[in-house]
Amino acid sequence: MDARRAPLAATEPHLSSQCVTLARGPHALRTVVGMDFSVALLVVGGLLVLGTVLGAVVRSRSARVASGCGGDEHELAVSGAEVTLVQLSSPVCSACVAMRRVAESLVAEQPGLAHREIDVIDQPDVAHRHSVFSTPTTLVLDAEGHVRARLIGAVRPEQARAAIEAARTELVHS
Amino acid sequence: MTQNPPFGIDPRGPRFGAAITSVLLLVVVLLGLTESLEATLVGRWLQPSALLMTALVALFAWGAFAGIQRHPYGMLYRALLATRLGPPDEREDPAPPTFAQLIGLLVTGLGLIAHLAALPWALVVAASAAFIAAFLNAAVAYCLGCQLYVLFVRAGIIRRRSARA
Numbered sequence: 001m002d003a004r005r006a007p008l009a010a011t012e013p014h015l016s017s018q019c020v021t022l023a024r025g026p027h028a029l030r031t032v033v034g035m036d037f038s039v040a041l042l043v044v045g046g047l048l049v050l051g052t053v054l055g056a057v058v059r060s061r062s063a064r065v066a067s068g069c070g071g072d073e074h075e076l077a078v079s080g081a082e083v084t085l086v087q088l089s090s091p092v093c094s095a096c097v098a099m100r101r102v103a104e105s106l107v108a109e110q111p112g113l114a115h116r117e118i119d120v121i122d123q124p125d126v127a128h129r130h131s132v133f134s135t136p137t138t139l140v141l142d143a144e145g146h147v148r149a150r151l152i153g154a155v156r157p158e159q160a161r162a163a164i165e166a167a168r169t170e171l172v173h174s
Numbered sequence: 175m176t177q178n179p180p181f182g183i184d185p186r187g188p189r190f191g192a193a194i195t196s197v198l199l200l201v202v203v204l205l206g207l208t209e210s211l212e213a214t215l216v217g218r219w220l221q222p223s224a225l226l227m228t229a230l231v232a233l234f235a236w237g238a239f240a241g242i243q244r245h246p247y248g249m250l251y252r253a254l255l256a257t258r259l260g261p262p263d264e265r266e267d268p269a270p271p272t273f274a275q276l277i278g279l280l281v282t283g284l285g286l287i288a289h290l291a292a293l294p295w296a297l298v299v300a301a302s303a304a305f306i307a308a309f310l311n312a313a314v315a316y317c318l319g320c321q322l323y324v325l326f327v328r329a330g331i332i333r334r335r336s337a338r339a
Contacts, residue, residue: 034210044204047302051196051309058316090324094185094266101264120328135324 062095063153065163071130074145082112082143083167085151085160088127090120090135098154099136106160113164142167182265183243184256188274189312191237191247195230195278196308202227202301211294218290223297227289230304231282237275242268245275273332274311274319278304 078084085103089096096117103115120127120135130139130147138151140163148167151160205223212218219228237245285300310316326332 035207037208040204040207043207044200047200047203047305048309051306051313054306055310055314055316058310059314062314062316091267091327093270093320093324094264097264097266124328 061152063151063155063159065149065151065155065159067149067163067166069130069147069150071139071147072145073126073129073139073141073147076116076118076126076139077141077143077145078114078116081114083114083164084141084145085113085115085164086126086139086141087115087117088120088132088135088137088139089117093135095154096136099138099151102154102157102160103138106157106164110164112168140164140167183248183268183271184251184262185264185266185271185315186259186262187248187251187256188242188271188317189315190251190255191242191245192308192311192317194247195233196305196312198226198230199301199305199308202230203298203305206298206301211289211292215290218292223301224286224289227282227286227297227301231279231286234275234279234282238272238279242271242275270320270323271317273323273326274307274317277319277322278307281307 073086076084076086085106087096087099087103089100100115100117107113107115118126120132126132127137130137130150132150134152136151136154138155138160139147140149140151142148149163151163202223205221205226209221209223212221218224233246242248281300281304285296285304288296288300307318310318323332
């Protein structure tokens with residue numbers, strides 16, 4: 001190596017022409033990516049698997065019921081209602097519309113259930129108090145205004161029903 | 175209760191577009207991995223992977239600046255599928271998916287520019303990232319760009335009217 005480099009460095013023009021060949025030569029950069037087709041297919045397959053796994057994670061987290069988060073919202077509980085659903089919505093989310101529809105149908109079928117919607121842009125304080133970052137998130141308040149559960153995303157009616165039912169029962173400890 | 179039909183767009187339109195986009199992005203990844211980086215700027219741009227990426231960048235720009243409703247995929251969706259599928263359960267505001275197109279433009283555009291600047295893997299990395307986002311949108315209706323839009327609105331970076339306007 002040293003023996004070859006020394007004369008090149010000594011003669012300037014030779015060196016620069018060597019550099020030009022390195023940079024502009026048709027095969028100079030050819031080995032940078034250029035992998036085998038089957039390997040490339042494996043990578044593409046890997047991307048599909050990754051997308052599917054992420055999709056499954058997103059899906060499982062998109063609509064769920066969380067309980068035991070605690071907190072109180074006495075002011076937001078509709079007086080006279082046994083259970084109040086406080087839905088936190090943001091300006092543009094189609095899941096919020098879906099959740100609103102679920103909540104309104106439940107209100108129509110269940111006595112003592114109330115639903116109200118709060119815009120997280122207009123009234124960010126409620127979302128801040130409960131560290132809500134995704135909409136729709138619906139707080140399930142019992143008659144005393146305790147947050148008994150939160151419905152995250154547009155949950156299925158039966159998920160909401162179970163959480164409402166639990167909120168109707170007397171709070172044993174706390 | 176729900177908005178009147180004229181308001182908003184059929185949310186399945188952007189998902190249909192995302193499905194086409196994700197397939198094309200996978201083709202970019204496949205081509206990008208098998209091709210070698212050409213030595214000249216023009217050569218790099220004329221590589222099949224870069225040409226397809228250029229088309230995708232142009233499509234994202236169309237969606238971002240003309241609005242998602244005027245995107246060619248949206249027109250295709252309305253012409254081919256919308257009438258067969260019937261009206262959607264709910265309609266959505268076109269602003270978040272339009273913003274998502276801008277994010278897509280940013281990612282693919284930067285990837286293309288970096289590739290033209292002879293950065294190896296740039297095209298593949300950008301196309302892979304964009305693919306994951308487009309795939310999630312098409313497969314499980316999770317629109318990453320729309321989530322960003324909502325976060326930006328909440329942070330006050332983007333001005334927006336309220337939910338029940």
